[in-house]
Amino acid sequence: MIKNLNEIEVPAKTKRNFLPEFFLMKTWQDIAPYFNKIENTTIDSKEKLVEVLTQLSELEAFLEEDLAWKYIKMNIDTTNEELSKSFNYFIGEIQPKIEPVINTIRKKLVENPFFEQLTDDAYQILFRSVKQGIKLFREENIALQAELHQKEQEYGATVASLTIHYQDKEHTLAQAAVFLKSTNRDERETVYRLIQQKRLSVKDKLDELLNQLIKLRNTIAINAGFTSYTDYKFAEMGRFDYTVKDCFNFHKSIETLLVPIINEIDLERKSQLKYTSLRPWDLDVDIEGRAPLKPFESGTDLLEKTTQMFYAIDTYFGDCLLKMQKMGHLDLESKKGKAPGGFNYPLYESGAPFIYMNSVGTVRDFVTLIHEGGHAIHSFLSHPLALTGFKNLTPEIAEVASMSMELISLDFWHLAIEKETDLKRAKKEHLEQVLETLPWVATVDAFQHWLYANPNHHAKERADSWLELYNRFNSSIVDWEGLTSYKSNIWQKQLHIYEVPFYYIEYGFAQLAAIAVWKNYKENPTQTLQQFKYALSLGYTKSIPEIYRAAGIGFNFSEDYIQSLTDFVKKELNAI
Ligand SMILES: [Zn+2]
Secondary structure, X not given: OOOOHHHOOOOOXXXXXXXXXOOOOOOHHHHHHHHHHHHOOOOOOHHHHHHHHHHHHHHHHHHHHHHHHHHHHHHHOOOOHHHHHHHHHHHHHHHHHHHHHHHHHHHHHHHOHHHHHOOOHHHHHHHHHHHHHHHHOOOOHHHHHHHHHHHHHHHHHHHHOOEEEEOOEEEEHHHHHHHHHXXXXXXXXXXXXXXXXXXXXXXXXXXXXXXXXXXXXXXXXXXXXXXXXXXXXXXXOOOOOOOHHHHHHHHHHHHHHHHHHHHHHHHHHHHHHOOOOEOHHHOOOOOOOOOOOOOOOOHHHHHHHHXXXXXXXXXXXXXXXXXXXXXXXXXXXXXXXXXOOOEEEOOOOOOOOEEEEEEOOOHHHHHHHHHHHHHHHHHHHHOOOOOHHHHOOOHHHHHHHHHHHHHHHHHHHHHOOOOHHHHHHHHHHHHHHHHHHHHHHHHHHHHHHHHHHOOOOOHHHHHHHHHHHHHHHOOXXXXXXXXXXXXXXXXXXXXXXXXXXXXXXXXXXXHHHHHHXXXXXHHOHHHHHHHHHHHHHOXXXXXXXXXXXXXXXXXXXXXXXXXXXXXXHHHHHHHO
Protein backbone atom coordinates (compact mmCIF):
# COMPACT_ATOMS: atom_id res chain seq x y z
CA MET A 1 0.00 0.00 0.00
CA ILE A 2 1.31 3.44 -0.86
CA LYS A 3 1.12 6.02 1.83
CA ASN A 4 -0.05 9.52 1.18
CA LEU A 5 2.69 12.15 0.93
CA ASN A 6 1.05 14.01 3.82
CA GLU A 7 1.31 11.02 6.13
CA ILE A 8 5.04 10.80 5.80
CA GLU A 9 7.05 12.41 8.55
CA VAL A 10 10.11 14.24 7.44
CA PRO A 11 13.14 13.56 9.67
CA ALA A 12 13.82 16.40 12.06
CA LYS A 13 16.95 18.35 11.23
CA THR A 14 19.68 17.46 13.73
CA LYS A 15 19.70 20.02 16.52
CA ARG A 16 22.91 21.99 16.81
CA ASN A 17 24.53 22.34 20.21
CA PHE A 18 27.83 23.88 19.26
CA LEU A 19 27.20 26.03 16.17
CA PRO A 20 24.45 28.68 16.33
CA GLU A 21 21.11 27.54 14.90
CA PHE A 22 21.24 30.09 12.07
CA PHE A 23 24.94 29.89 11.39
CA LEU A 24 26.01 30.93 7.90
CA MET A 25 29.49 30.41 6.57
CA LYS A 26 30.77 32.83 3.97
CA THR A 27 34.50 32.47 4.50
CA TRP A 28 36.85 30.25 6.49
CA GLN A 29 37.10 33.01 9.09
CA ASP A 30 33.46 32.39 10.06
CA ILE A 31 34.04 28.82 11.14
CA ALA A 32 37.71 28.90 12.19
CA PRO A 33 36.92 30.08 15.78
CA TYR A 34 34.92 26.90 16.41
CA PHE A 35 37.86 24.76 15.37
CA ASN A 36 40.14 26.88 17.55
CA LYS A 37 37.82 26.37 20.46
CA ILE A 38 38.05 22.60 20.06
CA GLU A 39 41.82 22.72 19.64
CA ASN A 40 42.22 24.73 22.82
CA THR A 41 39.98 22.58 24.98
CA THR A 42 41.78 20.77 27.77
CA ILE A 43 40.62 17.17 27.73
CA ASP A 44 40.97 15.91 31.27
CA SER A 45 38.28 13.23 31.38
CA LYS A 46 36.58 10.65 29.23
CA GLU A 47 33.40 12.75 29.26
CA LYS A 48 35.29 15.80 28.00
CA LEU A 49 36.77 13.71 25.22
CA VAL A 50 33.31 12.53 24.10
CA GLU A 51 32.05 16.12 24.24
CA VAL A 52 34.85 17.30 21.98
CA LEU A 53 34.25 14.40 19.58
CA THR A 54 30.61 15.43 19.39
CA GLN A 55 31.48 19.06 18.71
CA LEU A 56 33.88 18.07 15.97
CA SER A 57 31.19 15.80 14.50
CA GLU A 58 28.76 18.72 14.40
CA LEU A 59 31.25 20.85 12.49
CA GLU A 60 31.86 18.00 10.05
CA ALA A 61 28.13 17.49 9.50
CA PHE A 62 27.65 21.19 8.84
CA LEU A 63 30.58 21.44 6.42
CA GLU A 64 29.68 18.24 4.56
CA GLU A 65 26.09 19.36 4.08
CA ASP A 66 27.10 22.86 3.06
CA LEU A 67 29.40 21.41 0.40
CA ALA A 68 26.75 18.87 -0.64
CA TRP A 69 24.17 21.56 -1.44
CA LYS A 70 26.70 23.60 -3.36
CA TYR A 71 27.63 20.53 -5.40
CA ILE A 72 24.03 19.44 -6.03
CA LYS A 73 22.82 22.90 -7.07
CA MET A 74 25.79 23.44 -9.37
CA ASN A 75 25.13 20.09 -11.10
CA ILE A 76 21.44 20.80 -11.58
CA ASP A 77 22.13 24.12 -13.28
CA THR A 78 25.54 24.32 -14.90
CA THR A 79 24.55 27.54 -16.67
CA ASN A 80 24.39 29.50 -13.41
CA GLU A 81 27.87 30.91 -12.81
CA GLU A 82 27.11 31.97 -9.25
CA LEU A 83 26.55 28.34 -8.31
CA SER A 84 29.82 27.08 -9.74
CA LYS A 85 31.65 30.05 -8.22
CA SER A 86 30.26 29.23 -4.81
CA PHE A 87 31.24 25.56 -5.14
CA ASN A 88 34.72 26.38 -6.42
CA TYR A 89 35.26 28.85 -3.61
CA PHE A 90 34.54 26.08 -1.10
CA ILE A 91 36.88 23.65 -2.86
CA GLY A 92 39.65 26.18 -3.46
CA GLU A 93 39.52 28.34 -0.34
CA ILE A 94 37.76 26.47 2.46
CA GLN A 95 38.42 22.76 1.86
CA PRO A 96 42.24 23.04 1.98
CA LYS A 97 41.95 24.68 5.40
CA ILE A 98 39.53 22.11 6.83
CA GLU A 99 41.62 18.98 6.28
CA PRO A 100 44.79 19.99 8.14
CA VAL A 101 42.81 21.33 11.11
CA ILE A 102 40.67 18.20 11.39
CA ASN A 103 43.75 16.00 11.07
CA THR A 104 45.56 17.88 13.82
CA ILE A 105 42.53 17.57 16.09
CA ARG A 106 42.07 13.86 15.38
CA LYS A 107 45.74 13.18 16.13
CA LYS A 108 45.43 15.04 19.37
CA LEU A 109 42.35 13.00 20.26
CA VAL A 110 43.84 9.55 19.61
CA GLU A 111 46.95 10.48 21.53
CA ASN A 112 44.88 11.60 24.51
CA PRO A 113 45.27 9.17 27.46
CA PHE A 114 41.46 8.94 27.83
CA PHE A 115 41.09 7.65 24.28
CA GLU A 116 41.89 4.11 25.43
CA GLN A 117 38.86 4.28 27.73
CA LEU A 118 36.50 4.59 24.75
CA THR A 119 36.07 0.86 24.51
CA ASP A 120 33.16 0.90 22.08
CA ASP A 121 34.24 -0.68 18.74
CA ALA A 122 32.86 2.29 16.87
CA TYR A 123 35.61 4.63 18.12
CA GLN A 124 38.34 2.11 17.34
CA ILE A 125 37.00 1.65 13.80
CA LEU A 126 36.72 5.41 13.28
CA PHE A 127 40.20 6.09 14.54
CA ARG A 128 42.11 3.12 13.18
CA SER A 129 42.73 5.04 9.97
CA VAL A 130 43.79 8.15 11.91
CA LYS A 131 46.33 6.05 13.79
CA GLN A 132 47.45 4.53 10.53
CA GLY A 133 47.86 8.01 9.02
CA ILE A 134 50.14 9.02 11.88
CA LYS A 135 52.25 5.91 11.30
CA LEU A 136 52.50 6.50 7.55
CA PHE A 137 53.29 10.21 7.71
CA ARG A 138 56.70 11.27 6.37
CA GLU A 139 57.80 14.87 5.96
CA GLU A 140 59.63 14.05 2.72
CA ASN A 141 56.41 12.69 1.16
CA ILE A 142 54.43 15.95 1.36
CA ALA A 143 55.91 17.43 -1.80
CA LEU A 144 55.80 14.06 -3.59
CA GLN A 145 52.11 13.63 -2.76
CA ALA A 146 51.34 17.08 -4.15
CA GLU A 147 53.25 16.25 -7.33
CA LEU A 148 51.42 12.93 -7.57
CA HIS A 149 47.97 14.55 -7.25
CA GLN A 150 48.86 17.01 -9.96
CA LYS A 151 50.07 14.28 -12.32
CA GLU A 152 46.98 12.17 -11.69
CA GLN A 153 44.87 15.00 -13.10
CA GLU A 154 46.64 14.72 -16.45
CA TYR A 155 44.82 11.49 -17.22
CA GLY A 156 41.37 13.05 -17.07
CA ALA A 157 42.47 16.07 -19.06
CA THR A 158 43.96 13.87 -21.80
CA VAL A 159 41.00 11.53 -22.09
CA ALA A 160 38.29 14.21 -21.82
CA SER A 161 39.60 15.94 -24.93
CA LEU A 162 39.23 12.83 -27.14
CA THR A 163 36.51 12.92 -29.76
CA ILE A 164 35.74 11.04 -32.95
CA HIS A 165 34.38 12.40 -36.18
CA TYR A 166 31.47 10.35 -37.51
CA GLN A 167 28.63 11.23 -39.87
CA ASP A 168 29.74 14.86 -40.10
CA LYS A 169 29.67 15.30 -36.33
CA GLU A 170 32.09 15.36 -33.43
CA HIS A 171 31.27 12.87 -30.68
CA THR A 172 32.90 12.46 -27.28
CA LEU A 173 33.87 8.85 -26.62
CA ALA A 174 30.89 8.47 -24.27
CA GLN A 175 28.53 9.74 -26.97
CA ALA A 176 30.18 7.54 -29.57
CA ALA A 177 29.64 4.43 -27.42
CA VAL A 178 25.90 4.73 -28.13
CA PHE A 179 26.61 3.58 -31.72
CA LEU A 180 28.00 0.30 -30.33
CA LYS A 181 24.39 -0.65 -29.58
CA SER A 182 23.37 -0.02 -33.19
CA THR A 183 21.72 -2.94 -34.95
CA ASN A 184 23.79 -2.11 -38.03
CA ARG A 185 26.94 -4.23 -37.73
CA ASP A 186 29.02 -2.14 -40.15
CA GLU A 187 28.20 0.99 -38.24
CA ARG A 188 29.28 -0.65 -34.99
CA GLU A 189 32.56 -1.79 -36.47
CA THR A 190 33.31 1.61 -37.99
CA VAL A 191 32.65 3.47 -34.73
CA TYR A 192 34.47 0.84 -32.66
CA ARG A 193 37.58 1.22 -34.80
CA LEU A 194 37.36 5.02 -34.70
CA ILE A 195 37.21 4.93 -30.90
CA GLN A 196 40.14 2.53 -30.57
CA GLN A 197 42.27 4.48 -33.07
CA LYS A 198 41.57 7.61 -31.07
CA ARG A 199 42.64 5.89 -27.87
CA LEU A 200 45.81 4.65 -29.55
CA SER A 201 46.64 8.24 -30.52
CA VAL A 202 47.33 8.99 -26.84
CA LYS A 203 48.77 5.56 -25.95
CA ASP A 204 52.41 6.67 -25.69
CA LYS A 205 51.50 9.73 -23.69
CA LEU A 206 49.41 7.71 -21.23
CA ASP A 207 52.08 5.00 -21.03
CA GLU A 208 54.65 7.58 -20.07
CA LEU A 209 52.24 9.14 -17.56
CA LEU A 210 51.72 5.78 -15.85
CA ASN A 211 55.52 5.22 -15.74
CA GLN A 212 55.87 8.49 -13.87
CA LEU A 213 52.98 7.73 -11.53
CA ILE A 214 54.33 4.29 -10.64
CA LYS A 215 57.78 5.73 -9.98
CA LEU A 216 56.40 8.42 -7.68
CA ARG A 217 54.08 6.03 -5.87
CA ASN A 218 56.91 3.58 -5.32
CA THR A 219 59.19 6.28 -3.89
CA ILE A 220 56.45 7.42 -1.49
CA ALA A 221 56.03 3.83 -0.27
CA ILE A 222 59.77 3.32 0.24
CA ASN A 223 60.04 6.63 2.11
CA ALA A 224 57.31 5.40 4.45
CA GLY A 225 59.29 2.26 5.23
CA PHE A 226 57.51 -0.21 2.93
CA THR A 227 59.12 -2.50 0.37
CA SER A 228 56.20 -2.25 -2.06
CA TYR A 229 53.58 0.29 -3.01
CA THR A 230 50.92 -2.42 -2.77
CA ASP A 231 51.45 -2.87 0.98
CA TYR A 232 51.73 0.87 1.51
CA LYS A 233 48.51 1.53 -0.39
CA PHE A 234 46.60 -1.19 1.49
CA ALA A 235 47.64 0.51 4.73
CA GLU A 236 46.84 3.99 3.43
CA MET A 237 43.41 2.98 2.13
CA GLY A 238 42.57 1.53 5.54
CA ARG A 239 42.20 -2.04 4.27
CA PHE A 240 42.38 -3.49 7.75
CA ASP A 241 39.99 -6.36 7.17
CA TYR A 242 41.54 -8.12 4.19
CA THR A 243 44.93 -8.80 2.71
CA VAL A 244 46.63 -9.10 -0.67
CA LYS A 245 46.17 -12.85 -0.33
CA ASP A 246 42.38 -12.43 -0.06
CA CYS A 247 42.43 -10.47 -3.33
CA PHE A 248 44.39 -13.29 -4.97
CA ASN A 249 41.88 -15.84 -3.69
CA PHE A 250 39.12 -13.70 -5.18
CA HIS A 251 40.94 -13.68 -8.55
CA LYS A 252 41.44 -17.46 -8.48
CA SER A 253 37.81 -18.20 -7.64
CA ILE A 254 36.51 -15.80 -10.28
CA GLU A 255 38.78 -17.35 -12.91
CA THR A 256 37.59 -20.87 -12.14
CA LEU A 257 33.89 -20.09 -11.75
CA LEU A 258 33.07 -17.13 -13.96
CA VAL A 259 35.03 -17.73 -17.15
CA PRO A 260 32.90 -20.75 -18.14
CA ILE A 261 29.71 -18.77 -17.44
CA ILE A 262 30.89 -15.78 -19.46
CA ASN A 263 31.81 -18.09 -22.33
CA GLU A 264 28.33 -19.59 -22.23
CA ILE A 265 26.73 -16.13 -22.37
CA ASP A 266 28.91 -15.18 -25.34
CA LEU A 267 28.24 -18.47 -27.13
CA GLU A 268 24.52 -17.85 -26.83
CA ARG A 269 25.04 -14.30 -28.14
CA LYS A 270 27.03 -15.59 -31.09
CA SER A 271 24.44 -18.19 -32.02
CA GLN A 272 21.47 -15.82 -31.58
CA LEU A 273 23.14 -13.24 -33.78
CA LYS A 274 23.97 -16.02 -36.26
CA TYR A 275 27.54 -14.84 -36.73
CA THR A 276 30.44 -17.10 -37.65
CA SER A 277 32.65 -15.06 -35.34
CA LEU A 278 31.77 -12.78 -32.45
CA ARG A 279 33.77 -9.57 -32.69
CA PRO A 280 34.40 -6.98 -29.94
CA TRP A 281 31.87 -4.60 -31.58
CA ASP A 282 29.13 -7.24 -31.27
CA LEU A 283 28.95 -7.23 -27.48
CA ASP A 284 26.56 -4.34 -26.79
CA VAL A 285 23.86 -4.91 -29.38
CA ASP A 286 20.62 -6.60 -28.37
CA ILE A 287 20.83 -10.25 -29.41
CA GLU A 288 17.41 -10.15 -31.04
CA GLY A 289 18.14 -6.93 -32.86
CA ARG A 290 15.66 -4.87 -30.85
CA ALA A 291 16.02 -1.19 -29.98
CA PRO A 292 16.86 -0.35 -26.33
CA LEU A 293 13.89 -0.55 -23.93
CA LYS A 294 12.34 2.67 -22.71
CA PRO A 295 9.62 1.66 -20.25
CA PHE A 296 9.14 5.04 -18.51
CA GLU A 297 7.43 8.12 -19.91
CA SER A 298 8.95 10.65 -17.54
CA GLY A 299 10.85 11.07 -14.29
CA THR A 300 7.50 11.22 -12.47
CA ASP A 301 6.43 7.94 -14.00
CA LEU A 302 9.77 6.33 -13.07
CA LEU A 303 9.54 7.63 -9.50
CA GLU A 304 5.92 6.58 -9.00
CA LYS A 305 6.50 3.03 -10.16
CA THR A 306 9.78 2.66 -8.28
CA THR A 307 8.22 3.99 -5.07
CA GLN A 308 5.33 1.55 -5.44
CA MET A 309 7.88 -1.21 -5.90
CA PHE A 310 9.89 -0.16 -2.82
CA TYR A 311 6.64 -0.26 -0.79
CA ALA A 312 5.95 -3.76 -2.05
CA ILE A 313 9.36 -4.90 -0.76
CA ASP A 314 9.27 -3.08 2.59
CA THR A 315 7.21 -0.17 3.95
CA TYR A 316 10.32 1.53 5.30
CA PHE A 317 11.96 1.50 1.86
CA GLY A 318 8.91 3.12 0.30
CA ASP A 319 8.77 5.70 3.07
CA CYS A 320 12.38 6.69 2.37
CA LEU A 321 11.65 7.58 -1.26
CA LEU A 322 8.43 9.35 -0.35
CA LYS A 323 10.15 11.41 2.33
CA MET A 324 12.76 12.53 -0.14
CA GLN A 325 10.05 13.46 -2.57
CA LYS A 326 8.24 15.47 0.08
CA MET A 327 11.43 17.33 0.98
CA GLY A 328 12.35 18.07 -2.63
CA HIS A 329 15.40 15.84 -2.34
CA LEU A 330 15.01 14.20 -5.74
CA ASP A 331 16.08 15.56 -9.10
CA LEU A 332 15.69 12.69 -11.52
CA GLU A 333 15.07 13.88 -15.05
CA SER A 334 17.67 14.79 -17.60
CA LYS A 335 17.34 18.51 -18.44
CA LYS A 336 19.17 21.06 -20.49
CA GLY A 337 22.07 22.53 -18.52
CA LYS A 338 22.15 19.64 -16.05
CA ALA A 339 25.50 17.86 -15.62
CA PRO A 340 25.64 14.12 -16.44
CA GLY A 341 25.77 11.42 -13.77
CA GLY A 342 23.79 9.96 -10.91
CA PHE A 343 24.42 9.80 -7.16
CA ASN A 344 22.94 9.66 -3.69
CA TYR A 345 24.43 12.42 -1.53
CA PRO A 346 24.03 11.99 2.25
CA LEU A 347 23.05 15.16 4.12
CA TYR A 348 24.21 14.74 7.70
CA GLU A 349 22.20 17.58 9.24
CA SER A 350 18.95 17.11 7.31
CA GLY A 351 18.93 13.35 7.80
CA ALA A 352 17.36 12.68 4.40
CA PRO A 353 19.86 12.38 1.51
CA PHE A 354 19.50 13.73 -2.03
CA ILE A 355 19.22 11.61 -5.19
CA TYR A 356 20.44 13.18 -8.41
CA MET A 357 19.98 11.48 -11.78
CA ASN A 358 19.65 12.06 -15.51
CA SER A 359 16.77 9.81 -16.40
CA VAL A 360 15.44 9.53 -19.94
CA GLY A 361 13.23 6.57 -19.12
CA THR A 362 15.45 3.57 -19.91
CA VAL A 363 15.90 0.37 -17.90
CA ARG A 364 19.40 1.62 -17.05
CA ASP A 365 17.79 4.67 -15.38
CA PHE A 366 15.39 2.42 -13.49
CA VAL A 367 18.30 0.34 -12.16
CA THR A 368 20.16 3.54 -11.24
CA LEU A 369 17.20 4.77 -9.19
CA ILE A 370 16.97 1.43 -7.38
CA HIS A 371 20.75 1.51 -6.79
CA GLU A 372 20.79 5.08 -5.48
CA GLY A 373 17.62 4.29 -3.54
CA GLY A 374 19.61 1.55 -1.75
CA HIS A 375 22.26 4.12 -0.82
CA ALA A 376 19.47 6.44 0.36
CA ILE A 377 17.99 3.75 2.65
CA HIS A 378 21.50 3.33 4.07
CA SER A 379 21.73 7.08 4.72
CA PHE A 380 18.38 7.06 6.55
CA LEU A 381 19.15 3.96 8.61
CA SER A 382 22.59 5.14 9.71
CA HIS A 383 21.51 8.72 10.37
CA PRO A 384 20.82 8.21 14.12
CA LEU A 385 24.45 7.20 14.79
CA ALA A 386 26.15 9.56 17.24
CA LEU A 387 29.09 10.82 15.17
CA THR A 388 29.34 11.95 11.54
CA GLY A 389 32.43 9.79 11.17
CA PHE A 390 30.40 6.65 11.98
CA LYS A 391 28.33 7.31 8.85
CA ASN A 392 31.36 7.76 6.66
CA LEU A 393 31.07 4.44 4.87
CA THR A 394 33.74 2.43 3.14
CA PRO A 395 32.69 1.22 -0.35
CA GLU A 396 32.91 -2.48 0.61
CA ILE A 397 29.94 -1.70 2.86
CA ALA A 398 28.18 1.14 1.02
CA GLU A 399 27.84 -0.74 -2.26
CA VAL A 400 26.25 -3.74 -0.55
CA ALA A 401 23.20 -1.60 0.22
CA SER A 402 22.78 -0.39 -3.35
CA MET A 403 23.69 -3.58 -5.19
CA SER A 404 21.50 -5.72 -2.90
CA MET A 405 18.51 -3.52 -3.68
CA GLU A 406 19.07 -4.08 -7.41
CA LEU A 407 18.73 -7.83 -6.86
CA ILE A 408 16.14 -7.98 -4.07
CA SER A 409 13.85 -5.81 -6.20
CA LEU A 410 13.98 -8.18 -9.22
CA ASP A 411 10.89 -10.08 -8.10
CA PHE A 412 8.97 -6.79 -8.09
CA TRP A 413 10.10 -5.37 -11.41
CA HIS A 414 6.75 -6.32 -12.96
CA LEU A 415 5.25 -3.43 -10.96
CA ALA A 416 7.35 -1.05 -13.05
CA ILE A 417 7.82 -2.88 -16.37
CA GLU A 418 4.46 -4.23 -17.45
CA LYS A 419 5.10 -5.99 -20.75
CA GLU A 420 6.17 -9.60 -20.14
CA THR A 421 8.74 -9.73 -22.97
CA ASP A 422 10.29 -6.41 -21.86
CA LEU A 423 10.38 -7.61 -18.26
CA LYS A 424 12.20 -10.82 -19.14
CA ARG A 425 14.64 -9.02 -21.36
CA ALA A 426 15.41 -6.38 -18.70
CA LYS A 427 15.97 -9.00 -15.98
CA LYS A 428 18.17 -11.14 -18.17
CA GLU A 429 20.32 -8.21 -19.24
CA HIS A 430 20.71 -7.14 -15.64
CA LEU A 431 21.74 -10.53 -14.31
CA GLU A 432 24.23 -10.98 -17.15
CA GLN A 433 25.75 -7.62 -16.28
CA VAL A 434 26.00 -8.65 -12.63
CA LEU A 435 28.00 -11.72 -13.66
CA GLU A 436 30.13 -9.80 -16.15
CA THR A 437 31.19 -7.30 -13.48
CA LEU A 438 33.13 -9.92 -11.56
CA PRO A 439 35.73 -10.99 -14.17
CA TRP A 440 36.30 -7.38 -15.17
CA VAL A 441 36.96 -6.41 -11.54
CA ALA A 442 39.36 -9.35 -11.22
CA THR A 443 41.21 -8.34 -14.41
CA VAL A 444 41.67 -4.72 -13.34
CA ASP A 445 42.67 -5.67 -9.80
CA ALA A 446 45.13 -8.41 -10.82
CA PHE A 447 46.69 -5.99 -13.33
CA GLN A 448 47.25 -3.38 -10.62
CA HIS A 449 48.89 -5.98 -8.38
CA TRP A 450 51.22 -6.84 -11.27
CA LEU A 451 52.06 -3.16 -11.93
CA TYR A 452 53.35 -2.55 -8.42
CA ALA A 453 54.93 -5.98 -7.92
CA ASN A 454 57.04 -5.14 -11.00
CA PRO A 455 57.58 -1.39 -10.68
CA ASN A 456 60.49 -1.28 -13.15
CA HIS A 457 58.64 -2.76 -16.11
CA HIS A 458 58.55 -1.29 -19.62
CA ALA A 459 55.42 -0.38 -21.56
CA LYS A 460 55.77 -3.49 -23.73
CA GLU A 461 55.96 -5.85 -20.73
CA ARG A 462 52.96 -4.07 -19.27
CA ALA A 463 50.90 -4.63 -22.41
CA ASP A 464 51.94 -8.31 -22.45
CA SER A 465 50.96 -8.73 -18.82
CA TRP A 466 47.60 -7.12 -19.51
CA LEU A 467 46.96 -9.48 -22.42
CA GLU A 468 47.80 -12.48 -20.28
CA LEU A 469 45.44 -11.33 -17.52
CA TYR A 470 42.73 -10.36 -19.95
CA ASN A 471 42.83 -13.82 -21.49
CA ARG A 472 42.84 -15.41 -18.06
CA PHE A 473 39.64 -13.76 -16.86
CA ASN A 474 37.63 -13.00 -19.97
CA SER A 475 35.65 -14.69 -22.71
CA SER A 476 37.54 -16.91 -25.12
CA ILE A 477 34.61 -16.75 -27.54
CA VAL A 478 35.25 -13.19 -28.74
CA ASP A 479 37.40 -13.12 -31.87
CA TRP A 480 40.18 -10.50 -31.62
CA GLU A 481 41.88 -11.50 -34.91
CA GLY A 482 43.88 -8.54 -36.20
CA LEU A 483 42.96 -6.38 -33.19
CA THR A 484 45.82 -7.10 -30.76
CA SER A 485 46.89 -3.47 -30.62
CA TYR A 486 43.39 -2.55 -29.37
CA LYS A 487 43.13 -5.48 -27.00
CA SER A 488 46.46 -4.83 -25.31
CA ASN A 489 45.43 -1.24 -24.68
CA ILE A 490 41.95 -1.69 -23.15
CA TRP A 491 43.23 -0.96 -19.63
CA GLN A 492 43.97 2.64 -20.54
CA LYS A 493 40.25 3.40 -20.47
CA GLN A 494 40.09 2.48 -16.77
CA LEU A 495 40.40 5.77 -14.88
CA HIS A 496 41.03 4.07 -11.52
CA ILE A 497 44.43 2.75 -12.59
CA TYR A 498 45.59 6.33 -13.07
CA GLU A 499 43.63 8.31 -10.52
CA VAL A 500 42.68 6.03 -7.62
CA PRO A 501 45.09 3.07 -7.65
CA PHE A 502 43.84 -0.22 -6.20
CA TYR A 503 40.35 1.16 -5.71
CA TYR A 504 38.24 -1.37 -7.63
CA ILE A 505 38.05 -4.77 -5.97
CA GLU A 506 35.58 -3.21 -3.50
CA TYR A 507 32.94 -3.48 -6.24
CA GLY A 508 33.66 -7.18 -6.66
CA PHE A 509 33.32 -7.84 -2.93
CA ALA A 510 30.10 -5.85 -2.74
CA GLN A 511 28.67 -7.58 -5.80
CA LEU A 512 29.24 -10.98 -4.23
CA ALA A 513 27.73 -9.74 -0.97
CA ALA A 514 24.66 -8.47 -2.81
CA ILE A 515 24.17 -11.86 -4.45
CA ALA A 516 24.44 -13.49 -1.02
CA VAL A 517 21.82 -11.12 0.43
CA TRP A 518 19.52 -11.87 -2.50
CA LYS A 519 19.99 -15.63 -2.09
CA ASN A 520 19.04 -15.37 1.60
CA TYR A 521 16.11 -13.16 0.68
CA LYS A 522 14.73 -15.81 -1.66
CA GLU A 523 14.97 -18.36 1.15
CA ASN A 524 13.66 -16.19 3.99
CA PRO A 525 12.54 -12.68 3.01
CA THR A 526 11.43 -11.42 6.42
CA GLN A 527 14.55 -12.45 8.29
CA THR A 528 16.83 -11.24 5.49
CA LEU A 529 15.27 -7.78 5.41
CA GLN A 530 15.61 -7.52 9.18
CA GLN A 531 19.28 -8.47 9.03
CA PHE A 532 19.86 -6.21 6.04
CA LYS A 533 18.33 -3.17 7.74
CA TYR A 534 20.20 -3.87 10.97
CA ALA A 535 23.52 -4.16 9.10
CA LEU A 536 22.90 -0.85 7.31
CA SER A 537 22.00 0.86 10.58
CA LEU A 538 25.51 0.07 11.84
CA GLY A 539 27.07 2.51 9.35
CA TYR A 540 30.81 1.97 9.71
CA THR A 541 30.96 1.23 13.44
CA LYS A 542 32.09 -2.39 13.06
CA SER A 543 34.66 -4.10 10.89
CA ILE A 544 33.65 -5.14 7.36
CA PRO A 545 33.38 -8.89 8.21
CA GLU A 546 31.23 -8.07 11.25
CA ILE A 547 28.87 -5.94 9.19
CA TYR A 548 28.62 -8.67 6.55
CA ARG A 549 27.88 -11.17 9.34
CA ALA A 550 25.17 -8.86 10.69
CA ALA A 551 23.63 -8.88 7.21
CA GLY A 552 23.63 -12.67 7.37
CA ILE A 553 26.36 -13.18 4.78
CA GLY A 554 30.03 -14.13 4.62
CA PHE A 555 33.14 -12.08 3.86
CA ASN A 556 34.69 -14.98 2.08
CA PHE A 557 36.43 -15.50 -1.27
CA SER A 558 36.82 -19.24 -1.28
CA GLU A 559 35.77 -21.16 -4.36
CA ASP A 560 33.10 -23.11 -2.48
CA TYR A 561 31.42 -20.01 -1.13
CA ILE A 562 31.51 -18.11 -4.40
CA GLN A 563 30.29 -21.17 -6.28
CA SER A 564 27.19 -21.32 -4.08
CA LEU A 565 26.50 -17.74 -5.20
CA THR A 566 27.21 -18.11 -8.91
CA ASP A 567 25.22 -21.37 -9.09
CA PHE A 568 22.31 -19.48 -7.59
CA VAL A 569 22.54 -16.62 -10.12
CA LYS A 570 22.80 -19.12 -12.98
CA LYS A 571 19.69 -20.91 -11.73
CA GLU A 572 17.80 -17.61 -11.50
CA LEU A 573 19.00 -16.60 -14.94
CA ASN A 574 17.83 -19.87 -16.45
CA ALA A 575 14.45 -19.50 -14.78
CA ILE A 576 13.67 -16.19 -16.51
ZN1 LIG B 1 26.80 2.95 -5.63
